[in-house]
Amino acid sequence: KKELVDDVPTVYESEVSRVPPTTQQRKGDYYLMPLVGFAVATATNFSQDNLNDDLEGKWGNSIGLTGGKRWDNWMAYLRVAYQYLENENPNFKNDANDQIRAYGTEESFSISLGGGYTISLNDSLSTYGGLGAGFAWRKNNVDIQILFKDKWENDTTRSGANSALVFTYDFSMGLEYMFSQNYSARLGYRLLGLTSNESFGGSFQHLIELG
Numbered sequence: 001k002k003e004l005v006d007d008v009p010t011v012y013e014s015e016v017s018r019v020p021p022t023t024q025q026r027k028g029d030y031y032l033m034p035l036v037g038f039a040v041a042t043a044t045n046f047s048q049d050n051l052n053d054d055l056e057g058k059w060g061n062s063i064g065l066t067g068g069k070r071w072d073n074w075m076a077y078l079r080v081a082y083q084y085l086e087n088e089n090p091n092f093k094n095d096a097n098d099q100i101r102a103y104g105t106e107e108s109f110s111i112s113l114g115g116g117y118t119i120s121l122n123d124s125l126s127t128y129g130g131l132g133a134g135f136a137w138r139k140n141n142v143d144i145q146i147l148f149k150d151k152w153e154n155d156t157t158r159s160g161a162n163s164a165l166v167f168t169y170d171f172s173m174g175l176e177y178m179f180s181q182n183y184s185a186r187l188g189y190r191l192l193g194l195t196s197n198e199s200f201g202g203s204f205q206h207l208i209e210l211g
Helices: 023-027
Strands: 030-041 044-048 051-071 074-092 100-120 125-148 151-154 160-178 184-194 203-210
Touching (some): 030 074, 030 184, 051 100, 051 203, 074 125, 100 160
Antiparallel strands (some): 030 051, 030 203, 044 051, 051 074, 074 100, 125 160, 184 203
């Protein structure tokens, strides 16, 4: 006796997962972001005549403008910025063992090209990271004072300023919150490096930026 078995149709089920939109889809192809922030510098070496010691960086400020192009979650940008900060050394070392103190300022006008990547944390909040390189017009000024007969006097022969075109490089990271497709806010950190400027050695600046 032969049993007949009915054919049972095979049903295939597929599950389509939701693909999150890219940064380019959420925010558009191009962007423009003004930036303001605080700047803190690491020590900068100053060497001239018989003087050779570090100037310790203090608080300063920065302002800039960044414009860029997005490809999916990748981005390329052009950044123009100005940084200003002060530095000092109340006990500057010298070969003559004179009692010397030094106060200075550092200004830089920079332009750089860079690229980076963004990661969306949710529909509004994303994180980003980037690397850049460029050039800056760096100006350093220092006032040297020497203790003479219990009175501080300006040493005009060793005080002065140096200016030069230097190479810059930076690393940035932070968070960006999107209010709408056309408006967003950014809070980030940038490490900016500048090469030496005649009597002044290379320096690093730590920038806390709000855009």
